[in-house]
Structures are given as C-alpha cells and as structure tokens.
Amino acid sequence: MKRSRLAFSILAAGLGLPAAALAAPFTCPSRGGDIVFGQEANVNSLDQMTSSTISTRNIAMNIYESLMTRDENNRPILELAESMEESGDGLTYTFKLRRGITFHNGKPMTSADVVASFNRYNRIGLQRSTLDNVAGWDAPDPYTFIIRMKHVQPTFIEALSSFSVPIVIIPSEHENDERQQLRTVGTGPFRLLEFVPGSHAKLGRFDGYQPNTAFEQRTGFGGYRVACVDTVTFRIVTEASARVAGLETGELQAVEDVPTRSLDSLRRNNAITILPLQNWWIQIALPNTANPPTNNLAFRRAVQAAMGMEDIMDAATDGNFRLNVGFQFPNQPSYTDAGKETYNINDQARARALLRESGYRGEPITILTNRDYPPMYNAALVMQQQLRAVGINANLRVVDWPTSVQMSQRVNSDEWHFFHSGWGTQPALGALATMQFLVSPGANYRPRDDKDDPDVLAAWNDMNNLRDPAARQDAFARMQRLVLERAYAYPFGSLTKVQAVRANVKNFVPFRIPRFSNVWVQR
C-alpha cells in the first residue's frame, strides 16, 4: 500500500516555514503574575466534548489538547500527534504520538488514552457525527493510534481538527464520565485549580507541560505554547459596564466584548490597550422558502436589492464591522467573492421592479429575531425599515434565542419569512463547516419539505467528495454563487468583537478564544 506522509506538509502549510527555521522557540520574557479575565457569558460545564458553547471553549481550550487542531489561519496542524500519515487508498490515518506528554494528574499520555477519548466522544460527544464514517480505531503500540475509515473522506482531517467540539484527549480512567461531568484533567499548559459555575474558573500553570517543539511560536489553538503567568482566573462578568469598570480599576486584566460607548474613554486611558478581534461572526438573515412570498425567487431578489449593508451592519455592531461578501472571512484561504454582484445592491428602483415581477400584493412579512443577541435584533430592525421603504409590509417578531431557533427549524413553518442569526465558529472552521447550514437536514433557508435545491446539493457533494483540494474550493465557490444568486441567504458582513487588556499584559493576541499561553505580565 502506497503511503503518503502528510505530517510535514501540514506543518509547513500551517506555519509557512521550512523545518530548518524552527530553531528558536518562544521563551517567557517574564514569569509569574496573575491575570483575571472578565468573561461575558456564563460557563455551565468544562466538558469540552459535550459543549459547543463559546464560553466553555474559552476556558477549556487552555486546559485540553487534541491530536490535531487549527493554526492562526484555521488550517489543520498537529498538536498531540507528532506525525500523521494517510494511506494511499485514503482509508487509514496513522498518528504517531508525541512522547513525554503527561496529564495534569501526572500520568503519562499514551495511545490507550487516545482510544478512551475517542470511545467517550463516540458515546456522548456533541459532534460525534464526525466519526460516522469511521470504521474503528486501535492502538498497536503505546505511541501509535490508527483510524480506519469506512469510505474515503477527503475532508476527514478538516473535520477531525475542528475546534467546534474537539475530540480532546483525556486520561483513559475518565472514559466513562457522564455528560458534562468530565473530570477536568487535560494535557494543556494550564490546569484547573477551581471552578465555581456562575462565578469563576481559576487555572494554574502546569509545570509538567511539554511544549510542541515542532513549532517555535504559539499559532491558533496550538503551536509552541508556554504558560508564563502563575494563574489565570476567568471571572464571569455578564454586565458590560461592570467589565469596563473592572478593567479600569485593574481588578480585571483583560476583558471581552467591550461596548462601543466605552471605547473612547478607554482609548484615552494609557493603562489600557484596545484589541479589536475582526471577523468574529457573519451577520446573516435566512429566508423561509417553504411558503409564499419568500418561495418566489423574484421576491427574494427584491429583498436582496433593497438592502444596504453599511446601514444594517452599522446598526448591528455599533460601527464595529467590515463589509464582506459571502460565507468566509477575507483572511481565510478559502475566501471567495463569488456572487459579489448580489451583495450590498441598495437599489430601491430595482427592488420595486423585482417586486412587481414577483406579483407581491402587500402580504405581511415576518422577520424573526431575538434580543438575546443585540446585533441580530438591530440588524432586523434596519432590514425591516429598508424593506418597508420599497413597499414590503415587513414586521418584526421578537422572541428569545431558543424560541427563534425552534421556530426556524419547523419544517414548512408559516410563522416567519426571514430568520436572523450570526455564524461565527463555522466560517472560522472553513467552507465545509459553514455550508452545511445550507443543505438538509440543517438547511437554514428551510426549503419546502426540507428538499434541497439539486444544484446546491451537487455543489455540496463535490465540496465533500472531490479528492483535489482545488476542485473542492471551486465547488465551494460554485455553491456560494448559487446560494447568493438564488437568495437562500443574505450575509450582511462581518462583526468585529472588541477585547481589551491592561497595558502591562503582553502578547495577548485576540483569537477565537482568549489564549493565555505565551502571554506575560510586564513588571
């Protein structure tokens, strides 16, 4: 069997560096100190296998590690694996584990722990469908782990390295821990010292941590990571004003989601550094194509033509946004502007002409949104006004997030016409993770009887099954163009989330989670 060694190519792609350049790893300019991070959302559990919430990931991904993860540009990289080989027939993946890794309880990590982790994930992992096409796994020796596939799946590594609900590696004795009751023991640079749900989680430096010497710097969720500070406390501060006050007093050294109204005063404060985190999520509305008039393409195009994205995004984000075509962020390799002619048209005459063509007679249109996520509510409010300006009888239906999701998922529902959402994690993971939202069973545009548009479905199948990455990218561009041209989704632009730190907190670079490895406190 012909085997191709992919470890180096993945590493090189991830770092953009030749192996010879990996010579001078990061060292902490200063060690010690404590950081308190003001987190906006509650954390209910630190079981990373059974939670997809951002608040859990924020903390847990400083504690746990996986075989593979994503780099700064969200490309797959090795983490606890030293190498990965895909067999020539694409049916076997062989991972060699890094040696000398120990868990926070002092136990050395071996392939038995990897097997146990996969077993638990396959039993209760929230995204265990990742393993649907996996025939099995085994560990022929303590440092080798093999995954056998049922069928060739060219995108398997992309799925395996996902940080949405990652297959984190836990000690084998925790295999049978129940959902949300996983004992918090990982291999990461920080270990859990104390967790009080609703209040805080305190992490301490793990002195037995072995940095990944295949890298020289932290990158994305992995790379060469070192804990410089003694402790990091994630304190739950749900009120934005209280987070800002805590940052100003110095009780908090870093915070997330700084409100726009506080930015001016914080910028004047020399003790504070503002850090915008661009491309946090894509603001989006999706039509219900099961019922009239949104089942009519001309009507959906009229809506598309009526909308001005600057105004919608400005209101949604308090001015913190970038205009962005499509379903990927501009910094991603998979980004494409296919279908750009459908974006930000803002042409009322054209919208009215398309409305006439659609035969629209002023029927009430319901825009479904929520107040749990203010950007979604604000975007819906401006969209409503823009639609009314061209003669569409648009009304808002405001419920809470769980209700809006429940309503949006009912097949053939006549309760709503447009559903407002925000896509963050999936676009960051790549085109494949994002476009699953546009095919059944999860098609957010809710086609009649959940029957996919055959052209969209064909493009989706190509995205999944073509062996050549370039061909898969072409399929993604084709799918994006189809979705935009047929107005199955209205992506408005990307939202910027603003974080801030005290000026003496160094090397804190905003990312999908607040990363505290390679961050130090200047004395």
Next chain:
Amino acid sequence: MIGVAAGRVLSAIPVLFIVSLITFGLMRLIPGDPAAAIAGVAATPAQIEQLRRDLGLDQPLWLQLVDYYRGLAQGDLGRSLLLGKGVFAATMERLPVTIGLSLYALVFTLLIGIASGIIAALRQNSWIDQAAMMFAMIGISVPNFFLGLLMIILFAVHLGWLPSGGYVAFSADPLGWLRSLAMPAFSLALLQAGLLARITRSSMLEVLRQDYIRTARAKGLPQRKVVLKHALSNALIPIVTVVGIIVSLLLSGAVVTEALFSIPGMGQLLTQAVLNRDYPMVQGGLLLVTTFLVLVNISVDVLYAVLDPRVRYE
C-alpha cells in the same frame, strides 16, 4: 406553639405541590428549545437534534411529568440539563450566597428603614420628616440596577474603596465577604428601606398617639425608653409583617443585583435556567426557594405571638 408550627408546615405541602405543578406546566408552555439554548449560537441543527435526543427531550410530556413526581417522591429533584449535576446540589451551592446577600441587605434595610421611620415620626411635619420621606421616595423610585452602576463608578472606579464585582465566600475571608457584598447589599436594600421607613413612620405615628404613651411620658420616663420600649415594641407587628414580605422581595430582587455585581447566587442560577429552558433546574430550584419562603412566613407567624402576647393561635 410547636404544634401550631408543625400544622403550618403540613398545610404548606399542598402549596408546594401546586407550585411544582404550575412550574412544570409553565416551563413547557414557554416556547423555545432547551437543546438550542444549551448548545449555543454556534451549534448546527444536527448538533441541536443530537442534544435533544441525548437529554430525553423527545419523550412525551406525560412521561416527563411522571418521572418528575416519581423523583420528587424519592427526594430526587432531578439533574440540571445545563450544569449536568443534581438540582439539589446546584441549589445548595447557590442558595446560601443569595441568602447571605439578602440578610446583609436586610440589615441595611432594617437600620435605614426603621431608624429613618422613627425619626420621621418623632419629628412629624418637620424638615427632618420631609427629608426622611423624600429619601424613602428616592429609594423606592431609583432602580437598584442604576444605583448599583452609580456606586460602582463612585466607590470602585473613582475612590477605589470597594471591589467593582465578584464574590468572596464568607468561609474563605469574612472581611472580603463584607467588602464584596457591601455595594450589592446596599443597592438591594435601598428600595426596601424606603418602603420600611414609610411603614415604620405610619405605625409609630399611630402608636405615639395612644394613651399609654401619653401616660409613660407623664410619668417622666426618658424619651429613649418611651420610644424604644413602649412605642416601637407596639408598632412592631405591622413592621414584622412587612419585613416578612421584604425578605421575599430581597430574594427576588437579588436577580438583577447578582448579574450586575457578578455574584454566583440563586438569582443568576434561576435566570440562566429559565433563559436556557433548563426544566429540572427551574422546577427544583423554585420548589426549594418556595420552601424557604414558606418557612420564613411560618417564622413570621410564630414571631407575632412572641412579640404580642395578645396573639393566640387556636
């Protein structure tokens, strides 16, 4: 007296049953998908569906109700969907925090409310009376959320005297506990103190007009003794009634205060549970809080008899 208290406890059982039934029904009537709430905004429809099955939310309603009462009969309040731990354990972690905050606020309420009420009554229609009642009106009118924010800006950001938020357990550091809860307790207390001041004033005014007070003064008793022993003790019945209600209001008012000051109490727990449709947590948590409030009310009833020998329970 013990028999009376035991009787009251027994009569509370139907109340608790009705509360449990209403809570169960109301939670199911609220639209919204617990799986969507728990999975978060980043979840895919497939993940939400998976979670729905994992949590048993696809079971028929009657089966969920039978399971709930079977658990209650065995003393099991169920397991929180959100926290993955027992409802009783989760409540017992948070309820003491809220009770501590409420008692701290109650101390402020009693000190401010009763003192200003007595002074206002003694100086009826003077500027002191008017100032005290204006203070009471402000206390009743200003939302504790707004007051809390003002206090954070003044005492934490500008003066640096108190922490802007967070919670220190009493067992870990009693002084830290007093400091961490000072602003939350005061902002929570002010509304109730205003209410109590007005009640105390009117109750005191009524008692101060009684013949026995006039007699006490005619006998030459010092003002302090007349006010505190003869007037206040007789004015206490309506005050105690209101204090019983205030305890309930402080517990429910803690929801907003806990969120503002990042205090991991019962208010935050139940708010999150309702927002996330964590059915077992809301059902069990409310049942325990209701039990606590029923016990407070029984205690108030018992206290009547202690304070006023004329009160007899048959």
